[in-house]
Amino acid sequence: TIGLTESETNFQYYVDWLRGDDPLIEIKVLSHLSYNIHDFDHCDGIVLSGGVDSHPKFYNNPRLDYPLAQEFQELRDEWEILLFEKAKKNKIPVLAICRGMQIINIALGGDLIQDQEEIGKQNHRQEQGIDQLHKINIKPGSLLAQITGKTESVVNSAHHQALDKIASSLTVVAIADDQTIEAVEYADHHQNHFLLGVQWHPERA
Secondary structure: OEEEEOOOOOHHHHHHHHHOOOOOOOEEEEOOOOOOHHHHHHOOEEEEOOOOOOOHHHHOOOOOOOOOOOOOOHHHHHHHHHHHHHHHHHOOOEEEEOHHHHHHHHHOOOOEEOOOHHHOOOOOOOEOOEOEEEEEEEOOOOHHHHHHOOOEEEEEEOOOOEEOOOOOOEEEEEEEOOOOEEEEEEOOOOOOOOEEEEOOOHHHO
16 A cells, blocks of 8 residues: 655656556555545555645745745645655655655755756756656665666656755765756665655656
8 A cells, every 4th residue: 555645746647657557556645635644554655746846944945936936835845744754753665756855855854956947957847848858877786776777877857946955864876967866865774764765757757
């Protein structure tokens, strides 16, 4: 049973990808609207999905007028931080995708680049509704390298924000050529529950 946080963006992609062809996999939608925290207790792992930017107050930044800023969903931010903290406490595996990776960095004390292009990074956003593609370099020996069997790959890209200061308990395990952080996991994954954050969208790959 996998808990999947509700998103307004391409949500069915996550459901179909997680289920695959396995009829035994059950998806429980963890919704910030219904606040169904009781369903968390029945989950064997959780996936924090992508979506709109997190409110800057959660990473102690007062600036709200950055490029491409949009309507925030503070209730969702609070909900997903709560779910992550419960998963951490109960050692429940977590996969965090795009915004989800940004949420775990925020929850653990890190912060974000508010707009990539504003600081001179390459465009990682969609173009005319189509994901960008770019290469990533994966740290040898990391969980991500063990899972994929690769030290480099090509991933899709549909974001304008990225991780900046990395939480002290995390380590970077994949970067793009422009040094954008593409994946994180626990610095000491032997002493923690499974955690993998990726900036791309595997459900759309």
